[in-house]
Amino acid sequence: MQMNTPPRSTIRLTRRGRIALIATGAVVAGTAVAVPLLTLADDDEEKPTTLVIPEGWRASQVYTAVDKALALPAGTTRKSLDKARLKLPNDAEGNPEGYLYPATYPLQEQSTPEQLLSLMVDTANKKFNGAPIAAGAQRNAMNVYQAVTIASIVQAEAATKEDMGKVARVVFNRLERGMPLQMDSTLNYALNRTTLNTTVSDTRIDSPYNSYQRMGLPPTPIDNPGEEAVRAAINPTPGDWLYFVTVKPGDTRFTADYAEHQRNVAEFNARQRSASPTRG
Secondary structure, eight states, X not given: OOOOOOOGGGOEEOTTSOEESSOOOOOOOOOOEEOOOSOOOOSOTTSOOEEEOOTXXXXXXXXHHHHHHTTOOTTXXXXXXXXXXXXXXXXXXXXXXXXXXXEEEEOOTTOOHHHHHHHHHHHHHHHHSSHHHHHHHHHTTOOHHHHHHHHHHHHHHOSSGGGHHHHHHHHHHHHHTTOOOOOHHHHHHHTTOOOSOOOTTGGXXXXXXXXXXXXXXXXXXXXXXXXXXXXXXXXXXXXXXXXXXXXXXXXXXXXXXXXXXXXXXXXXXXXXXXXXXXXX
């Protein structure tokens, strides 16, 4: 059932894309785990021997990193997608966003973009299609690709690992109530940016990733989430929250009450103003 929400002209997101009264949002780059999939090349110390893909990186960032690691012209890895024959879900329609698994990948002398991208996707499939994740997605009445999409939002929005389950719950609660997600992280993805400032004009862009204007999940993940974000997506913390705002580092407040949320946002705004340099 559709639930009434405050006018979109008054709802924005806070510093990490949390549903609030001001517009902000950021993509989080976290840690990476080691995946011993390639043989190290020790004969040339000047060349990189590993490629680190942090949690929360977008596919575009991964492509750039691969180009640099392999000393290839910019754009080479992106152009190699068709040749890579990646084993992606049908829902992905050939777009590897969400499936370039964050990890540390050893490099060898003859590594190619196709090999590295395939390794990332194969690692994601092993992680995501295993019993815990696949069963968890089914338990929440969604497929694995949808779970990864939610996880990508959680990865971008959560200020801490402890907040991930609560952010996931906000996503579920808003979807179940027929409310738009209104996440700035999806807008930033549509606009190919990471910013703390989102305008009313931004919320009116014509994009399937505009979660102010479009209902439901975005058509693809918006970054490549790590294991903790995926687990949060299939095991959201119990709660009735519909809004959240990070008032200060380490203090993210979740609530189902819009008036309470307004007070939290007002406190956030007051802190932002006091932290701003005074103009002479």
